[in-house]
Amino acid sequence: xxxxxxxxxxxxxxxxxxxxxxxxxxxxxxxxxxxxxxxxxxxxxxxxxxxxxxxxxxxxxxxxxxxxxxxxxxxxxxxxxxxxxxxxxxxxxxxxxxxxxxxxxxxxxxxxxxxxxxxxxxxxxxxxxxxxxxxxxxxxxxxxxxxxxxxxxxxxxxxxxxxxxxxxxxxxxxxxxxxxxxxxxxxxxxxxxxxxxxxxxxxxxxxxxxxxxxxxxxxxxxxxxxxxxxxxxxxxxxxxxxxxxxxxxxxxxxxxxxxxxxxxxxxxxxxxxxxxxxxxxxxxxxxxxxxxxxxxxxxxxxxxxxxxxxxxxxxxxxxxxxxxxxxxxxxxxxxxxxxxxxxxxxxxxxxxxxxxxxxxxxxxxxxxxxxxxxxxxxxxxxxxxxxxxxxxxxxxxxxxxxxxxxxxxxxxxxxxxxxxxxxxxxxxxxxxxxxxxxxxxxxxxxxxxxxxxxxxxxxxxxxxxxxxxxxxxxxxxxxxxxxxxxxxxxx
Amino acid sequence: xxxxxxxxxxxxxxxxxxxxxxxxxxxxxxxxxxxxxxxxxxxxxxxxxxxxxxxxxxxxxxxxxxxxxxxxxxxxxxxxxxxxxxxxxxxxxxxxxxxxxxxxxxxxxxxxxxxxxxxxxxxx
Numbered sequence: 098x099x100x101x102x103x104x105x106x107x108x109x110x111x112x113x114x115x116x117x118x119x120x121x122x123x124x125x126x127x128x129x130x131x132x133x134x135x136x137x138x139x140x141x142x143x144x145x146x147x148x149x150x151x152x153x154x155x156x157x158x159x160x161x162x163x164x165x166x167x168x169x170x171x172x173x174x175x176x177x178x179x180x181x182x183x184x185x186x187x188x189x190x191x192x193x194x195x196x197x198x199x200x201x202x203x204x205x206x207x208x209x210x211x212x213x214x215x216x217x218x219x220x221x222x223x224x225x226x227x228x229x230x231x232x233x234x235x236x237x238x239x240x241x242x243x244x245x246x247x248x249x250x251x252x253x254x255x256x257x258x259x260x261x262x263x264x265x266x267x268x269x270x271x272x273x274x275x276x277x278x279x280x281x282x283x284x285x286x287x288x289x290x291x292x293x294x295x296x297x298x299x300x301x302x303x304x305x306x307x308x309x310x311x312x313x314x315x316x317x318x319x320x321x322x323x324x325x326x327x328x329x330x331x332x333x334x335x336x337x338x339x340x341x342x343x344x345x346x347x348x349x350x351x352x353x354x355x356x357x358x359x360x361x362x363x364x365x366x367x368x369x370x371x372x373x374x375x376x377x378x379x380x381x382x383x384x385x386x387x388x389x390x391x392x393x394x395x396x397x398x399x400x401x402x403x404x405x406x407x408x409x410x411x412x413x414x415x416x417x418x419x420x421x422x423x424x425x426x427x428x429x430x431x432x433x434x435x436x437x438x439x440x441x442x443x444x445x446x447x448x449x450x451x452x453x454x455x456x457x458x459x460x461x462x463x464x465x466x467x468x469x470x471x472x473x474x475x476x477x478x479x480x481x482x483x484x485x486x487x488x489x490x491x492x493x494x495x496x497x498x499x500x501x502x503x504x505x506x507x508x509x510x511x512x513x514x515x516x517x518x519x520x521x522x523x524x525x526x527x528x529x530x531x532x533x534x535x536x537x538x539x540x541x542x543x544x545x546x547x548x549x550x551x552x553x554x555x556x557x558x559x560x561x562x563x564x565x566x567x568x569x570x571x572x573x574x575x576x577x578x579x580x581x582x583x584x585x586x587x588x
Numbered sequence: 589x590x591x592x593x594x595x596x597x598x599x600x601x602x603x604x605x606x607x608x609x610x611x612x613x614x615x616x617x618x619x620x621x622x623x624x625x626x627x628x629x630x631x632x633x634x635x636x637x638x639x640x641x642x643x644x645x646x647x648x649x650x651x652x653x654x655x656x657x658x659x660x661x662x663x664x665x666x667x668x669x670x671x672x673x674x675x676x677x678x679x680x681x682x683x684x685x686x687x688x689x690x691x692x693x694x695x696x697x698x699x700x701x702x703x704x705x706x707x708x709x710x711x712x
Binding site for chain 1: 606607608696697698699
């Protein structure tokens with residue numbers, strides 16, 4: 098630059114070159130601040146000052162651009178961080194808190210809040226908020242309702258003059274609110290607000306919309322997860338109940354005789370029984386026992402209701418009958434006594450129908466009493482079928498003191514008894530027709546003089562053919578007893 | 589005067605880190621830059637910065653080699669070195685430890701965390 102030009106700092110201290118002769122002095126500025134001076138001949142000074150000011154302006158632009166890029170970089174980073182955080186969260190409260198924290202790092206706010214709607218059309222509830230005083234958005238917020246309905250984000254920079262009267266529900270100056278849209282559904286709203294006068298911009302709105310998208314997806318995930326947890330819990334509870342029912346059914350079956358023939362040394366009678374439980378635990382039961390060498394007791398019954406209570410009531414009833422019968426009482430005395438015990442131990446509104454018969458295996462005399470149970474059949478050796486349809490009494494466990502009347506039939510050798518529960522006659526097919534007393538009677542006749550086990554097998558086959566795969570709704574219980582030898586008259 | 593050296597072969601990342609740390613200039617911190625490993629070593633020898641943000645994957649000399657030279661060969665163990673490694677690229681932590689790096693951070697970096705770390709190292 099020779100001796101025609103020089104550069105000074107802002108204070109006038111020479112930094113470079115020198116000048117002489119006619120002089121000119123021009124400033125070099127950077128963002129409004131004078132960095133220094135160019136001095137020298139007017140033409141050289143003007144050229145160099147223009148060049149240096151151009152460089153300064155370029156640097157200013159570069160800095161502004163770098164600042165803008167850094168701002169965007171920070172936004173992208175925070176949104177990425179939010180995305181990562183939200184993916185790992187399955188709790189609604191944690192999702193809301195995390196979303197508000199990150200949103201507040203990007204958008205200045207004194208208050209923030211998230212309301213969600215767990216089911217379409219359901220009520221809104223707050224899952225997260227920050228800021229002093231009451232939560233930013235009440236669940237009944239008209240702004241939130243409006244955002245939800247329109248599905249579009251909104252800025253209100255002067256709540257006090259908003260025509261919807263937002264001032265009454267919000268104690269802030271400006272608010273920015275966006276819908277939380279997941280797939281086709283809006284699951285809630287997110288809002289940030291300021292109590293100072295700083296307005297929100299469309300850039301803020303765009304940013305909040307981006308955060309809202311991430312948040313909505315995380316909220317939907319959390320809701321789905323919650324539903325799945327509930328479903329698993331329900332399934333686990335169902336499995337536990339099913340296990341209890343299975344246990345109850347096992348107990349129920351263990352309470353009735355299972356070994357046949359029950360008295361292998363006794364050739365003077367033949368007997369078989371079977372019980373097929375419905376899916377739910379039912380209350381059917383049967384029993385038989387020798388009171389002495391000449392007297393065989395047989396019992397069949399059905400407790401009202403199903404499930405574990407019915408099974409327990411059945412167990413009590415069966416035990417009471419056997420205990421009382423073994424005292425040698427007549428069937429009517431026995432059922433009278435058992436009824437009294439059950440009424441006094443009354444459990445809810447449960448009761449049991451029951452038939453108790455006492456066979457003198459030597460004479461063929463069969464004494465019995467029927468407490469409201471299906472009347473048994475006698476299949477004579479001749480093929481004739483008789484229903485033992487005599488009066489007995491009311492079912493056990495209902496009212497105390499009612500009389501029970503006994504009956505008697507005489508069995509001849511090869512005559513058979515058939516006892517059953519209503520699960521047999523009322524078994525239904527897919528057209529919901531009953532197997533019926535008539536079909537049962539025909540089946541018993543058809544079984545003729547077969548051994549007792551075969552009679553029950555035959556009837557079971559008939560039942561299965563009739564029901565044709567329709568679900569079994571009640572326990573099916575049958576007992577068959579045949580007198581084999583010629584009895585000896587009592588005299 | 590405290591000095592920070594920013595070493596990255598990608599100009600836009602150098603610019604971003606510089607912009608992030610710009611406010612430290614008000615505290616009298618000088619920001620220096622280098623665009624490869626060799627240039628970084630030369631600047632470190634001449635300027636002896638207090639803190640170096642050092643990219644790992646660079647041409648000529650990678651970050652591990654630069655760090656190893658500074659910490660173990662040039663006797664400048666007092667210079668705080670933070671390795672910068674791209675997220676998603678497998679980073680050999682053990683190697684970073686062996687060459688004496690003080691810390692490593694992932695890119696894309698969190699500007700606030702980067703600034704906070706620089707302040708903490710420089711005691712500002």
